[in-house]
Amino acid sequence: xxxxxxxxxxxxxxxxxxxxxxxxxxxxxGQGWKLSDKKTRSMHLTDGTIVDYASIKxxxxxxVEQIFYWFQVNDRxxxxxxxxxxxxxxxxxxxxxxxxxxxxxxxxxxxLPPAEVDRVLTDFVxxxxxxxxxxxxxxx
Numbered sequence: 447x448x449x450x451x452x453x454x455x456x457x458x459x460x461x462x463x464x465x466x467x468x469x470x471x472x473x474x475x476g477q478g479w480k481l482s483d484k485k486t487r488s489m490h491l492t493d494g495t496i497v498d499y500a501s502i503k504x505x506x507x508x509x510v511e512q513i514f515y516w517f518q519v520n521d522r523x524x525x526x527x528x529x530x531x532x533x534x535x536x537x538x539x540x541x542x543x544x545x546x547x548x549x550x551x552x553x554x555x556x557x558l559p560p561a562e563v564d565r566v567l568t569d570f571v572x573x574x575x576x577x578x579x580x581x582x583x584x585x586x
Contacts, residue, residue: 449553449566453574456548469527470502470513470550479504486525491572495579499571500525501564503555510555512563514571518547521583545582 474481483503488496499516516523517530520543524530534546551570553563 449558451566451570452552453570454548454550455578458546469548470504470515474504474513477506479506489568489571491575493576495575496523497571497575498523498525504552508556511552512555512560512567513550513552514567515548515550518545518549518578518582520545521579547582549578 471481471484481502481504483501485501486498487501488498490496497516499514502513502515504511504513516525517527517533519530519533522533524533530546551567553566555563558566
């Protein structure tokens with residue numbers, strides 16, 4: 447619908463890069479951003495998939511962004527790096543591949559009400575995630 451969404455994906459083929467992702471709670475404050483309103487959520491997509499993710503608001507000078515992010519391990523999502531590590535440990539024990547990723551989406555909040563920002567992000571995830579997970583599963 448003409449709204450701009452910024453997408454960042456850090457994709458790793460092994461568990462050796464766990465923790466290498468740019469968690470907004472670390473990298474944004476390191477660049478001067480103030481973070482607030484962190485929440486852990488689950489999103490139910492139209493295809494029945496559930497995506498566990500975190501949301502956070504970031505402010506720097508006159509810029510305000512809403513950020514959604516999650517950690518992907520094989521075909522599972524988690525909202526934090528601790529659970530990402532647990533999922534990778536489980537994959538190792540089960541002799542599964544250790545494909546993992548960090549996915550971050552952001553939208554400027556300067557011209558949109560918060561409910562509209564969330565709608566833009568959830569609509570994007572609903573369209574993006576099925577394509578993304580097909581790629582991830584193909585790599586497993």
